[in-house]
Amino acid sequence: MLKVRDLVVDIQGSRVLRRISFDVSYGEFACLVGRNGAGKTTTLRTIMGFRTPVSGTIELDGQNICALRPFQIARMGIGFAPEESEVFGELTVAENIAMPTWACPDPRPAEARIAEAYKVFPKLERYRQRDGQALSGGERKMVSIARALALGPRLLLLDEPTEGLSPIIVPSIVEGLANVRSSGRAVFIAESNIHHVPDFADRLYVIERGEIIFAGKPTEARRDRAVARVIEGVAHAAKS
Numbered sequence: 001m002l003k004v005r006d007l008v009v010d011i012q013g014s015r016v017l018r019r020i021s022f023d024v025s026y027g028e029f030a031c032l033v034g035r036n037g038a039g040k041t042t043t044l045r046t047i048m049g050f051r052t053p054v055s056g057t058i059e060l061d062g063q064n065i066c067a068l069r070p071f072q073i074a075r076m077g078i079g080f081a082p083e084e085s086e087v088f089g090e091l092t093v094a095e096n097i098a099m100p101t102w103a104c105p106d107p108r109p110a111e112a113r114i115a116e117a118y119k120v121f122p123k124l125e126r127y128r129q130r131d132g133q134a135l136s137g138g139e140r141k142m143v144s145i146a147r148a149l150a151l152g153p154r155l156l157l158l159d160e161p162t163e164g165l166s167p168i169i170v171p172s173i174v175e176g177l178a179n180v181r182s183s184g185r186a187v188f189i190a191e192s193n194i195h196h197v198p199d200f201a202d203r204l205y206v207i208e209r210g211e212i213i214f215a216g217k218p219t220e221a222r223r224d225r226a227v228a229r230v231i232e233g234v235a236h237a238a239k240s
C-alpha cells in the first residue's frame, strides 16, 4: 500500500503541497481531483521521485521511497503515465508498449502484461505496427497508459488519463482501468474533471491549493457543500 504523510513540496520558493496525507490500498481505484494548478501533477511526480519533498514521507509497503531515484521507484512496482504522453515517434505502437518489459524483471511473462494493456485499449491492437508519430493526441495517451500497464505495476499512477480522449470513450477506458484493481493492484488517477470520476471509485481525494480538503467516497463528495464549490469550479474549468 502507498502511504503519504504530511508531504510538503516547494517549487522555486513557492509552497505547492502543504502537508498532504493520503493512502492508496491494493485492490483500490482511487482518484485525486482538483482544479488546474492545485498540485495533482506535483503529487504524482513527487511519488515517482522526480521532486524532492521539503518534509513528509512516502511509503510503499512500509518502505520510505523518498530518497530513491525514479527508475528505482519504477522497479519497485509503480507504473507512471505522465500528463504529456511521452510516445516515441520512431517506434511502433507495439514497441512503445512492450518497452518496459525489455528491462524490468517481473515474475509474470511479458506477453501476459502486454495482453492486459491491449485489453484496456482494444483499439491499439489494430495500430500495433503504426509509428508513434502517426498517432493522434488521444491515441498517444492510450499508448502511454498501456506502456505503464505493461510494466505489470502493483500501483499505477496516471496523470489526467482521460485528457484528450473523446467523451464517448471515457467511461469504457475508466472502467478498463478500474478493472486492474480486481487483480489486487492499485490505480491512482489525477483528474481535473470530476465528471470523469465514476461513482464506483473506491476513494476520492480533493486537492485545493496544495491541501487535501476531502477524503471519502465520490457520492459523499457530491453531497459535501464545501467540496461542491470546488468541484463545481473544477467542472466549470474543465468545460471551458
Ligand SMILES: Nc1ncnc2c1ncn2[C@@H]1O[C@H](COP(=O)(O)OP(=O)(O)OP(=O)(O)O)[C@@H](O)[C@H]1O
Pocket (backbone or CB within 6 Å): 011, 012, 016, 034, 035, 036, 037, 038, 039, 040, 041, 042, 043, 083, 192
Ligand atoms: N516547474 C515549475 N516551475 C514553477 N512552478 C511550477 C512548476 N511546476 C508546477 N508549478 C506550480 O505548482 C502549482 C501546482 O502545479 P501542478 O502542475 O502540480 O498542478 P495540477 O493540479 O497538476 O494542474 P493541472 O490540472 O493544470 O495539470 C501551480 O501553481 C504551478 O504553477
Ligand SMILES: [Mg+2]
Pocket (backbone or CB within 6 Å): 040, 041, 042, 083, 159
Ligand atoms: Mg497536472
